Amino acid sequence: MITFVNVSKIYQNGAVALEDVSLEIEKGEFVTIVGPSGAGKTTLSKLVLAEEYPTEGTVLFENVDINALPSRSITGLRRRIGTIFQEFRLLQNKTAYENIAFAMEAAGKSDSEIVSDVPHVLQLVDLQDRMFHFPSQLSGGEKQRLAIARAIINQPEVIIADEPTGNLDAGNTLEVVHILKKINELGTTVILTTHNKEIIDSVGRRVIALEKGRLVSDEVREIKESKRKK
Amino acid sequence: MFWITIRRIIKSGWINFKRSGLISTAAVLITTITLSVITALILFQAMLTGAIEVVKNKVDITVFFSINTSEDQILTLKQQLEQLPEVAVVDYTSADQEVLEFRERHANDYLTLQALDELGDNPFGGSFRIKAVDSGQYESIAALLEGDSALAKDNATLIERVNYSQNKQAIDRLNALIAGSREGGLAATILFIIISVTIMFTTVRLTIYTVREEIGIMRLVGASKMYARGPFIVEGFLYGFFAWLITIALFFPLTYLVNRGAGELLGFDVYHYYIAHLAVLGGITFVVAAALGFLSSWLAVRKYLNV
Numbered sequence: 066m067i068t069f070v071n072v073s074k075i076y077q078n079g080a081v082a083l084e085d086v087s088l089e090i091e092k093g094e095f096v097t098i099v100g101p102s103g104a105g106k107t108t109l110s111k112l113v114l115a116e117e118y119p120t121e122g123t124v125l126f127e128n129v130d131i132n133a134l135p136s137r138s139i140t141g142l143r144r145r146i147g148t149i150f151q152e153f154r155l156l157q158n159k160t161a162y163e164n165i166a167f168a169m170e171a172a173g174k175s176d177s178e179i180v181s182d183v184p185h186v187l188q189l190v191d192l193q194d195r196m197f198h199f200p201s202q203l204s205g206g207e208k209q210r211l212a213i214a215r216a217i218i219n220q221p222e223v224i225i226a227d228e229p230t231g232n233l234d235a236g237n238t239l240e241v242v243h244i245l246k247k248i249n250e251l252g253t254t255v256i257l258t259t260h261n262k263e264i265i266d267s268v269g270r271r272v273i274a275l276e277k278g279r280l281v282s283d284e285v286r287e288i289k290e291s292k293r294k295k
Numbered sequence: 296m297f298w299i300t301i302r303r304i305i306k307s308g309w310i311n312f313k314r315s316g317l318i319s320t321a322a323v324l325i326t327t328i329t330l331s332v333i334t335a336l337i338l339f340q341a342m343l344t345g346a347i348e349v350v351k352n353k354v355d356i357t358v359f360f361s362i363n364t365s366e367d368q369i370l371t372l373k374q375q376l377e378q379l380p381e382v383a384v385v386d387y388t389s390a391d392q393e394v395l396e397f398r399e400r401h402a403n404d405y406l407t408l409q410a411l412d413e414l415g416d417n418p419f420g421g422s423f424r425i426k427a428v429d430s431g432q433y434e435s436i437a438a439l440l441e442g443d444s445a446l447a448k449d450n451a452t453l454i455e456r457v458n459y460s461q462n463k464q465a466i467d468r469l470n471a472l473i474a475g476s477r478e479g480g481l482a483a484t485i486l487f488i489i490i491s492v493t494i495m496f497t498t499v500r501l502t503i504y505t506v507r508e509e510i511g512i513m514r515l516v517g518a519s520k521m522y523a524r525g526p527f528i529v530e531g532f533l534y535g536f537f538a539w540l541i542t543i544a545l546f547f548p549l550t551y552l553v554n555r556g557a558g559e560l561l562g563f564d565v566y567h568y569y570i571a572h573l574a575v576l577g578g579i580t581f582v583v584a585a586a587l588g589f590l591s592s593w594l595a596v597r598k599y600l601n602v
Contacts, residue, residue: 158314158506
């Protein structure tokens with residue numbers, strides 16, 4: 066579904082964020098991308114969203130070169146991808162309801178769909194009582210649950226969660242990981258970036274490790290998870 | 296879908312405008328200052344033109360006729376002069392009127408009136424007061440009457456003197472003043488407009504700078520450039536619209552007070568001029584307000600849309 070072919074990203078100041086990375090993510094996978102700060106995890110997410118362009122190599126989404134897409138098609142691509150960020154990136158001037166409604170409006174959904182779906186998704190993330198609160202009136206965990214609700218409202222094919230638990234306590238972290246697993250069980254591809262070992266262990270599944278912009282390992286950790294279950 | 300999108304953009308822009316209370320107030324106030332400067336400069340130009348007209352109306356060329364010149368000859372010359380394109384008005388004062396006016400002017404001057412009586416005959420010829428279409432044309436009109444033109448030659452014996460050379464200095468100064476005022480006024484107008492428009496553009500840019508990250512977020516959650524930009528343009532338009540309403544209202548008491556304080560001195564009723572030209576002034580300032588609001592937001596958002 067998503068393919069990186071010999072991708073390198075060098076920023077204007079000369080910093081190498083990614084170096085010759087090649088990988089492939091299948092539809093329905095839950096992939097955790099790990100590595101210390103500066104390993105290139107966020108750059109990798111940004112390349113999938115066409116927020117950044119590779120200096121070398123190609124990023125393909127369903128065999129289409131993302132970087133060759135015109136602006137209008139990039140908007141279409143982003144509607145197929147839900148994004149969750151460490152710093153939440155919510156619209157501060159809009160209520161929880163309006164933040165989600167905005168994503169639906171941008172995708173061209175009708176008023177009746179918005180009226181019926183927004184309260185439903187807020188209930189799914191347990192924010193039904195915070196519907197008309199502004200982001201500044203929500204706790205860190207609530208903000209991230211709102212960001213998740215916004216990311217899934219248009220039923221995207223892929224969810225990119227870039228360090229979604231970075232600003233959360235242990236309880237909220239487990240909750241977010243639980244929600245992401247549920248989303249994946251419903252068939253959505255999930256790409257999660259983190260440097261938190263506990264999260265990696267709790268998720269299991271495929272883990273891609275980056276270090277100084279290079280892909281250093283790509284392994285499946287289902288065994289570890291099944292061992293822990295035992 | 297297009298109209299639904301437009302409705303959503305307008306609604307979103309209105310909500311943003313209401314919620315950004317302090318920022319919206321600051322932007323409206325700055326826009327109000329810009330529009331007030333423009334309105335004040337338009338009124339100043341009108342006032343300047345009015346004042347110049349008053350002074351211009353006080354300047355003319357007087358042609359004094361010899362006492363032997365008959366009224367028929369004078370009226371023929373009057374007709375000839377009125378046909379000249381540079382001549383606006385020719386006022387004829389007959390010899391009899393001249394002596395009457397002289398007597399009125401010197402009603403308390405017994406000696407002068409006695410001297411006049413001793414002369415017996417009317418010592419005055421008739422006279423013309425000629426007003427030019429433009430104050431710069433007095434010289435050419437005087438040349439037609441005094442120089443080698445056919446008109447001057449035909450009427451050389453009729454005319455005693457033309458007072459252009461006596462008025463020349465005053466007329467030249469007036470022409471210089473008019474030209475200077477127009478150029479200076481225009482330069483000041485352009486300068487003030489540039490300054491105030493720059494301040495307004497900067498204010499709108501700052502208001503949008505505060506939400507630059509949100510524009511990026513909108514793009515990342517799938518908003519098209521138009522959908523992300525639209526509400527900010529509506530906000531920009533609303534800054535202009537409310538500033539326009541305030542400016543229009545503000546100039547009623549402002550022009551009234553200026554008129555009460557300095558109306559007579561200026562020789563120009565700025566309050567009634569404002570009311571009489573409200574439709575035009577309102578139209579100009581509305582177009583300026585809408586264009587400034589629209590353009591400043593459009594340009595400010597453009598920078599942050601490329602996400």
